[in-house]
Amino acid sequence: MKINKKLTIFAMIGSALVANAAQIKVETGDVSLIMDGEPGSALNLLYFGEKLANTSEFAYAWHITQPDTQDEYGRELYPAYGGRFFLNPALKLTHADGVMTTQLVYRSHEQKVIDDNLTETVVHLQDKLYDARVDLHFVAYKDEDVITQSVVFSHGEKGDVTVENIASSYITLKAADYYLTHFHGTWAREMQLTEERLTPGVKVVESKKGVRTAQSDNSAFLVSLDGPTREYSGEVYAGALAWTGNYKMQFEVDEAGLLHISGGINPFASAISLAAGEEFVTPEMVLTYSNEGRSEITHNLHDWARRYNLAHGDEVRPVVLNSWEGAYFDFDEKVITDMIDDAAAFGVEMFVLDDGWFGNEFPRNGDNAGLGDWQVNKKKLPHGIGYLADYAVSKGMKFGIWIEPEMVNPDSKLARRHPEWIVQSGKRDLLPMRNQHLLDLSNPEVQDFVFETFDNVLKMSPNISYVKWDANRHADNVGSTYLAADEQSRFWYDYIRGLYSVYERIRAKYPDVLIQLCSSGGGRVDFGALKYHDEFWASDNTNALDRLCIQYSENIFFPAMATAAHVSTSPNHQTGMMLPLKFRFDVAMMGRLGMELQPKQLVGDEREFAFNAVKLYKELRPVIQLGDLYRIDSPYDGDGYCSDVYVSKDRSEAVVFAFSTTYHNRTQSYDIKLHGLDPAKNYLLREVNTTGGSWYPGNGKVYSGEFLMKAGLSLPIGGAFTSMVLHLTEQ
Ligand code: GLA
Numbered sequence: 001m002k003i004n005k006k007l008t009i010f011a012m013i014g015s016a017l018v019a020n021a022a023q024i025k026v027e028t029g030d031v032s033l034i035m036d037g038e039p040g041s042a043l044n045l046l047y048f049g050e051k052l053a054n055t056s057e058f059a060y061a062w063h064i065t066q067p068d069t070q071d072e073y074g075r076e077l078y079p080a081y082g083g084r085f086f087l088n089p090a091l092k093l094t095h096a097d098g099v100m101t102t103q104l105v106y107r108s109h110e111q112k113v114i115d116d117n118l119t120e121t122v123v124h125l126q127d128k129l130y131d132a133r134v135d136l137h138f139v140a141y142k143d144e145d146v147i148t149q150s151v152v153f154s155h156g157e158k159g160d161v162t163v164e165n166i167a168s169s170y171i172t173l174k175a176a177d178y179y180l181t182h183f184h185g186t187w188a189r190e191m192q193l194t195e196e197r198l199t200p201g202v203k204v205v206e207s208k209k210g211v212r213t214a215q216s217d218n219s220a221f222l223v224s225l226d227g228p229t230r231e232y233s234g235e236v237y238a239g240a241l242a243w244t245g246n247y248k249m250q251f252e253v254d255e256a257g258l259l260h261i262s263g264g265i266n267p268f269a270s271a272i273s274l275a276a277g278e279e280f281v282t283p284e285m286v287l288t289y290s291n292e293g294r295s296e297i298t299h300n301l302h303d304w305a306r307r308y309n310l311a312h313g314d315e316v317r318p319v320v321l322n323s324w325e326g327a328y329f330d331f332d333e334k335v336i337t338d339m340i341d342d343a344a345a346f347g348v349e350m351f352v353l354d355d356g357w358f359g360n361e362f363p364r365n366g367d368n369a370g371l372g373d374w375q376v377n378k379k380k381l382p383h384g385i386g387y388l389a390d391y392a393v394s395k396g397m398k399f400g401i402w403i404e405p406e407m408v409n410p411d412s413k414l415a416r417r418h419p420e421w422i423v424q425s426g427k428r429d430l431l432p433m434r435n436q437h438l439l440d441l442s443n444p445e446v447q448d449f450v451f452e453t454f455d456n457v458l459k460m461s462p463n464i465s466y467v468k469w470d471a472n473r474h475a476d477n478v479g480s481t482y483l484a485a486d487e488q489s490r491f492w493y494d495y496i497r498g499l500y501s502v503y504e505r506i507r508a509k510y511p512d513v514l515i516q517l518c519s520s521g522g523g524r525v526d527f528g529a530l531k532y533h534d535e536f537w538a539s540d541n542t543n544a545l546d547r548l549c550i551q552y553s554e555n556i557f558f559p560a561m562a563t564a565a566h567v568s569t570s571p572n573h574q575t576g577m578m579l580p581l582k583f584r585f586d587v588a589m590m591g592r593l594g595m596e597l598q599p600k601q602l603v604g605d606e607r608e609f610a611f612n613a614v615k616l617y618k619e620l621r622p623v624i625q626l627g628d629l630y631r632i633d634s635p636y637d638g639d640g641y642c643s644d645v646y647v648s649k650d651r652s653e654a655v656v657f658a659f660s661t662t663y664h665n666r667t668q669s670y671d672i673k674l675h676g677l678d679p680a681k682n683y684l685l686r687e688v689n690t691t692g693g694s695w696y697p698g699n700g701k702v703y704s705g706e707f708l709m710k711a712g713l714s715l716p717i718g719g720a721f722t723s724m725v726l727h728l729t730e731q
Pocket of ligand 1: 324354355367402470472518519520521537539540
């Protein structure tokens with residue numbers, strides 16, 4: 001990290017007279033988050049930014065706020081509604097006696113070194129008058145420069161306390177300008193990057209959809225200070241809420257020009273009453289900071305996710321062939337065993353049987369029947385799943401299967417047996433979405449059913465080693481027959497907690513199974529769910545051109561190894577677009593490569609190309625999946641070019657991807673400067689994944705890392721949908 005001369009945060013606005021206060025430092029290798037806690041006074045955030053060697057000067061810093069007024073110009077780390085706090089608070093309660101204000105003061109804190117890399121800090125706050133307690137939990141990850149924050153609320157009041165709003169974190173920054181990057185989208189167009197300058201007032205990014213909450217926007221964000229985000233310079237803060245349900249991220253620029261970033265569960269229709277002694281635990285906010293631009297943010301989060309979040313984050317992922325776009329619902333045993341044969345011939349390592357394999361009385365021959373009845377369809381697959389799994393294994397592959405256990409079609413035995421399990425709003429009509437209803441996971445019986453669904457499916461064969469878990473609708477007309485009338489607003493929270501408890505049980509019993517997180521594509525891409533999964537289906541849009549933008553944004557936060565990217569057929573089923581097979585492979589190889597087509601359709605040269613591409617990917621994947629991603633050129637900048645490079649941790653190897661997405665003048669070449677290499681090393685450059693050899697003059701030449709990063713390469717691509725992959729190996 002470079003030394004940044006400008007002190008961004010609160011040196012000028014620390015807290016008043018903190019001489020007796022405890023200074024609490026949450027620190028990673030390069031980042032400091034510093035608070036001061038004076039017993040009986042508000043807990044203030046003094047600083048969040050590049051690591052400070054000496055923090056004693058904060059004791060003399062001036063504070064414009066009077067203690068005890070809960071002033072909006074204050075610096076509270078976790079402001080509650082009350083006093084003169086007129087901004088959107090982190091916490092809003094109604095106490096047992098009906099009082100709506102809260103004043104949190106610092107009581108104590110403790111710090112625990114968990115291991116060489118992790119330190120946990122718990123700061124205890126309490127209302128000045130009431131026995132209402134807030135514990136702030138921070139975990140600092142030294143090597144990854146990640147700090148997570150979550151909050152636990154409890155009380156000892158005489159009667160219930162209603163929690164109306166409880167953020168996971170609240171960060172205040174001070175700069176001349178703030179630029180927010182967030183990621184809006186929709187089905188088949190997830191994670192479209194939008195950057196905007198924040199103006200006075202509140203910018204909200206949220207979801208109230210309950211399920212599939214990451215499809216229309218994502219809780220992950222970047223805030224750049226004093227100018228738009230740059231890749232390799234500038235101060236950038238990033239956050240991502242580890243929560244699969246409703247969220248609300250607020251970016252409030254106040255009248256003094258400070259930015260307050262508050263994020264957590266969406267308080268919309270979610271008030272929760274707690275009896276004395278009951279605890280409410282928020283999800284974690286995952287935070288990181290860089291003064292070397294967005295690139296460092298990505299490295300921090302990828303390293304953190306691979307080490308602490310993803311299942312099996314240190315193991316390379318297999319190449320997959322998924323049956324969906326190749327067969328949809330229309331298959332029998334022969335179709336599947338043929339696909340397995342073909343997949344094996346391509347060197348694919350995992351065959352995944354997608355939707356359509358279950359339901360007898362209500363066969364799943366379309367999306368209008370069968371969900372809920374997780375028994376193999378005997379007509380389509382007379383020898384059962386075990387036979388197919390064994391067949392895949394006999395061909396040297398592993399076998400995976402699709403489920404959507406949170407859902408039920410009205411046309412199913414389950415819907416008849418348990419209508420009360422469906423999420424419903426009193427007597428209102430149910431609104432099917434994709435012909436299906438949502439099961440009420442706030443109900444423990446439903447949790448058991450969902451767990452048993454997974455368990456029973458896995459019991460069909462010891463050779464099932466991968467599960468694709470889908471969720472294809474939102475929660476609308478929300479309500480629960482399980483929750484009491486005065487507890488209905490618990491639904492959103494209890495649903496996700498119910499889901500997590502099922503995930504926990506599954507992971508306890510099946511630690512080795514690979515699980516894909518899917519929700520109509522990338523509708524559930526968040527660190528809360530990813531914790532239990534190996535990867536996510538990035539989008540139902542498999543069109544390589546669109547995938548460039550989708551994967552680019554997802555990979556700012558979430559690792560390439562977890563980004564399922566499948567080569568599909570041409571014309572593309574979602575967009576009708578025709579793209580060369582090489583272009584499609586090159587894009588998919590930037591993530592976890594797979595194929596999603598009828599492999600029989602690949603014939604002649606295309607068949608040979610696909611075979612070679614799969615083989616090549618296996619050679620390159622340790623760098624792509626376990627290395628560092630450096631972005632060279634964005635697909636969003638409108639110049640019709642984009643490029644990324646993946647570099648191995650020891651800098652001995654790199655893989656460059658470069659794309660031309662439109663027609664450029666024939667005299668144009670694509671000039672790129674690489675990043676992340678060792679300037680002192682020499683690298684042999686080979687163009688790979690070619691259709692019949694390379695005519696690039698640099699092919700087979702040796703370049704220094706310095707040359708590649710300073711002078712760069714001039715690539716002969718400029719035709720629409722042309723691309724190059726370069727493999728650099730240290731000499
Ligand atoms: C969702 C998924 C697809 C596929 C279908 C099956 O749309 O995102 O990949 O599994 O469901 O119905």
